[in-house]
Amino acid sequence: MPLSPPDAFAEEMAPRILRGERRALARAITLIESGRADHRAQAVALLDRLKDEGRSALRVGLSGTPGVGKSTFIEAFGMMLTGQGLRVAVLAVDPSSARSGGSILGDKTRMERLSRDPNAFIRPSPSQTQLGGVARRTREAVALCEAAGFDLVLIETVGVGQSETVVAEMSDLFLLLMAPAGGDELQGVKRGIMEIADMIVVNKADGALKTTATRTCADYAGALRLLRKRPQDPPGFPKAIMVSAAEETGLQAAWNDMQELAAWRKAQGHWDTRRAAQARYWFEEEVRQGLLARLTGDPAARARLADLGTQVAEGTALPAVAAEEMLHWLGR
Structure with missing residues (x-):
């Protein structure tokens, strides 16, 4: 056949x-x-x-505020790992314009050395309309990179925000990259992203900023101790550490911590349980997206949606009432 x-x-x-x-x-x-x-x-x-x-890789999510040095960190970290014989894939998600839908996709330019390394693969993708700092199909891209034999897949999100917890649903470890003197940034990211971070990495711990970075790292370590203990963490995690991507210091210590945490979770059974929960999450998300696509793809549904939207805009119907009417129409 x-x-x-x-x-x-x-x-x-x-x-x-x-x-x-x-x-x-x-x-x-x-x-x-x-x-x-x-x-x-x-x-x-x-x-x-x-x-x-049956191929698998360590999946590491990475986020951070704009200007914190995500690309510099990824390039220095990736070069260190490829130098140790590991194969590294980087999936970098760039924000898409809400007006034009376009993206710059400049990560390969910002990681020039790593992009030329035969043991590395860098793929920038547009976020399009997807919330959560990742593209809709990033998880499937991770699966392809694993099948291609990469040892580590780094998933760089758009940038810190309250909604950027989706990356935790496709990564084994989540790193939050922060800059020295980031007290205001800590207030900005709130508890949502702090609660999913496995490690807070204070970058730019060099030169005149080293003393400030030490103080900032201590502040973050104190903040992490105030959070509720998670069952998937061994003693000492989540933790805050310092690195300098520019001087390439602290990178090996960060890698050692990642390996320690991954090994503990595998030994305690958290690894497989978490990956199974992630697979279920993405199944349900695919169903939700598919239903939404059918809603917008059906001419009759689009017309009904437009009619109800006009009523809401003119003030003749409340949004909640119109939504209930639309859902009732879909279930007829």
């Missing part, structure tokens, strides 16, 4: 990705980011073909 076009595509591409071919990996990520129905069918077939290979 001949293979269907999506299955034939998967049979062609899967071996190339498993061999670690960068061109094939880049093409596959482009495919999963596409909104076309035929591309989506090919992407699903490819992911299904690769899911039983």
Whole structure:
């Protein structure tokens, strides 16, 4: 029985990705980011073909305020790891314009050394309309990078915000990068993102800022002690540490801490439990997104939505009442 076009595509591409071919990996990520129905069918077939290979990587989410040096840190950290023989993939999500929908996608330019390293792969992606600091298909891109044999996948989010907790649903460890003298930043990020951080990394701990960085690190360590203890943390975690990406100091200590935390969670059973919960989360999220797509893709539903929206805008209907009416119409 001949293979269907999506299955034939998967049979062609899967071996190339498993061999670690960068061109094939880049093409596959482009495919999963596409909104076309035929591309989506090919992407699903490819992911299904690769899911039983059993390859896994350490998934590390990374966020931080603008100007904190995320790209500099990732490049220095990635170069250190590739120098130790590890293969590193970087999935960097850039913000999309709410007006034009465009993104700059400049991360490869900012990580020039790492982008030339044969043991590294950098892929910038637009966030589009997705909230939470990550692109909708970032998790699937992570799965492709794992299948391609990368040891570590770094997921760089758009930037710190209250909604940027989604990255925790696709990473094993979450790092929050902060700058010295960041007391105001600590107030800005609030408890939401602090509660999911496994490590707070105070960057730029060099030169005239080193003393300030030491004080800031102590402040964050104190703030972390005020948070409720989480069952997935060994003694001493979450923790605050200092690094200098510019001088490349503290990076090995940070890597040692990450490995210690990952090993403890695996030994205690938290690793598999968390990944199973993440898989369920993304199943439910895919269902929600699919229902929303059907709502906006049905001409009759769009017309009803537009009519009710006009009533709300004119003040003849309350938003809550109109929403209930729309939901009742959909369930008729």
